[in-house]
Amino acid sequence: MRPRLLLIPALVAGLGAAAPAHAAYFAEATDPAGDASPAAGPARDVVAAAIAYDPRTGRLQGMVRLAGTADDDTNAFVGLFAGRTSPTGCDRYPAIGLTTYTGDVDGDWVFLPAPGAQAERGYARRTGYGTPQLVFDASARELTGRDVDCFVVSVTEPGDGAVTYDTVGPVRLVGQPELGMAARGVPTVMPAGASRNVTLRFANPGHAATGRLRLSVRAGRGLTVRYPRVVPSVRPGARRTAKVVLTLTGRARASTPLTITATAGKLRSTLTKTIYLRRPAKGGGGGPSTPWCLRWQPDLSGDTGGSLVRAPC
Numbered sequence: 677m678r679p680r681l682l683l684i685p686a687l688v689a690g691l692g693a694a695a696p697a698h699a700a701y702f703a704e705a706t707d708p709a710g711d712a713s714p715a716a717g718p719a720r721d722v723v724a725a726a727i728a729y730d731p732r733t734g735r736l737q738g739m740v741r742l743a744g745t746a747d748d749d750t751n752a753f754v755g756l757f758a759g760r761t762s763p764t765g766c767d768r769y770p771a772i773g774l775t776t777y778t779g780d781v782d783g784d785w786v787f788l789p790a791p792g793a794q795a796e797r798g799y800a801r802r803t804g805y806g807t808p809q810l811v812f813d814a815s816a817r818e819l820t821g822r823d824v825d826c827f828v829v830s831v832t833e834p835g836d837g838a839v840t841y842d843t844v845g846p847v848r849l850v851g852q853p854e855l856g857m858a859a860r861g862v863p864t865v866m867p868a869g870a871s872r873n874v875t876l877r878f879a880n881p882g883h884a885a886t887g888r889l890r891l892s893v894r895a896g897r898g899l900t901v902r903y904p905r906v907v908p909s910v911r912p913g914a915r916r917t918a919k920v921v922l923t924l925t926g927r928a929r930a931s932t933p934l935t936i937t938a939t940a941g942k943l944r945s946t947l948t949k950t951i952y953l954r955r956p957a958k959g960g961g962g963g964p965s966t967p968w969c970l971r972w973q974p975d976l977s978g979d980t981g982g983s984l985v986r987a988p989c
């Protein structure tokens with residue numbers, strides 16, 4: 677979808693650090709300016725919309741951009757709803773949504789369990805008051821686990837939903853991949869000259885394939901790392917492993933940093949470890965691993981002349 681690059685920064689900017697790349701589902705759409713009903717005017721004419729949803733956390737975020745900023749004469753009711761696709765559109769229940777009046781500073785989240793059933797609703801944070809762009813962010817238990825696959829936007833007359841100024845959609849929601857990376861077998865301490873096999877484990881608990889993973893490694897002096905540059909895509913709900921071999925040479929310092937990064941499209945996962953050099957033990961001392969020597973012990977009493985005894989070498 678071509679406007680993606682345009683819209684994602686807009687939504688991210690509106691939502692602060694909450695990038696929709698972490699949402700389980702995401703969708704966006706543009707809409708022509710000037711297609712609203714003749715009485716609508718720019719402030720009731722949608723030009724772009726986006727939605728991000730995570731059924732695990734019940735977080736629902738949305739963005740609606742209008743062609744103009746609303747004033748007292750152009751107040752409108754804006755609804756952004758996600759439901760399931762039916763032959764007649766995106767109108768199969770249960771549905772979840774975000775609503776506001778363009779002239780208000782706050783919004784509502786809405787849960788519609790079934791046709792004709794009482795809607796449940798609560799507070800949705802809204803930003804962008806006084807601008808043409810309305811951005812919503814809501815989290816609620818009622819929003820968790822909803823099996824939605826599309827969204828629609830409508831702008832209507834306040835108090836009269838039959839007067840519609842503009843609509844967008846249905847737009848299909850797109851599942852997003854996720855990427856987790858862990859390592860098994862990374863040693864804390866290694867002697868110089870040793871090699872260790874490490875298993876990288878990738879997991880995708882998301883809703884789309886990750887696409888091909890690219891690995892990159894940064895290692896401190898004296899640590900060589902053999903690893904695959906590319907790992908095949910991880911399907912949603914699947915896991916995959918990759919083998920890495922670490923070798924520490926005599927050039928290594930006392931501690932050696934190791935950073936492994938996997939990237940796939942917008943996804944990025946990083947592991948950071950420190951490997952300490954095990955130095956060879958010094959001679960002497962009486963520790964349990966010290967080898968024993970037999971030594972002649974003279975008998976100063978003169979009775980035996982002496983005997984062999986065991987002593988640290």
Ligand SMILES: [Ca+2]
Nearest residue numbers: 707708721722
């Ligand atoms: Ca429009």
